[in-house]
Amino acid sequence: MSDGEGAPGNDGGQFDRLPATADDREVDGRATRAEVLEWWETRFGVPPETFADHTFWEKGKGKVWAFAADLPSPQDREGVGMTFLRTRQEHWKPTTTAVRKWGHLATRNVIDLSPGEATAFAAGHDQDLPEWDGDWGYLIAAHDLAGERVPIGVGLYLYDELRSVVPKGYQEELPEL
Structure with a gap:
């Protein structure tokens, strides 16, 4: 799927791994792994190494999922891991599922x-x-x-x-x- 100008676009029917950094971003507006880790650390004090064994995936616009393994990208599936974070809105929002799993590590x-x-x-x-x-x-x-x-x-x-x-x-x- 493209954005009409030849650049890759968001495909709501598949999971795409989040790019590692902004330099790796191909889809405008997609969060990066680095941004997700920084946000959890800045907002809640959860250290980035907490998620060292997890990959992050986007399906739809801004629905980020965490998966405790690695898969090739993209994935044409209904689910990959657990819902984790909502991005692509003014204020990012962690999911209840993520907070119940990792919230005990929060210091802020x-x-x-x-x-x-x-x-x-x-x-x-x-x-x-x-x-x-x-x-x-x-x-x-x-x-x-x-x-x-x-x-x-x-x-x-x-x-x-x-x-x-x-x-x-x-x-x-x-x-x-």
């Missing part, structure tokens, strides 16, 4: 919720939380469970409000914490 932009707040968040409820003094935007919402910080999902923090963006299929009623 994690909002620790009380038991009641965690229960409301997991059920998909937005809540006023003016006490957060960190960055606005997409955060990792977490709570303490048996002495360990456990990520619940992705929240969007704007104007003293934490919005739960936990997908309906992931929403749950937590037991009394």
Whole structure:
């Protein structure tokens, strides 16, 4: 598929491996592996080596998947690994699946919720939380469970409000914490 001017374009019907760097980019707007790793480190403090054994793939416009192996590119499949990150929008957004898998490694932009707040968040409820003094935007919402910080999902923090963006299929009623 091309963009009409001969340059390769995005093909929403196949998975294409993300290019390593901007110099390797063939499709305009496609994120690079280097950008993805830098974003996770800058936004959440997750070290790039965390993903050393993973390849990253785009299917559609900006839907990035992580795969714990290597495959030739492109791949004509329905899925490769797990959804990981949404790019090609003003603010990149990690997926709930990725946050639940790697969010425990985050050292920045994690909002620790009380038991009641965690229960409301997991059920998909937005809540006023003016006490957060960190960055606005997409955060990792977490709570303490048996002495360990456990990520619940992705929240969007704007104007003293934490919005739960936990997908309906992931929403749950937590037991009394």
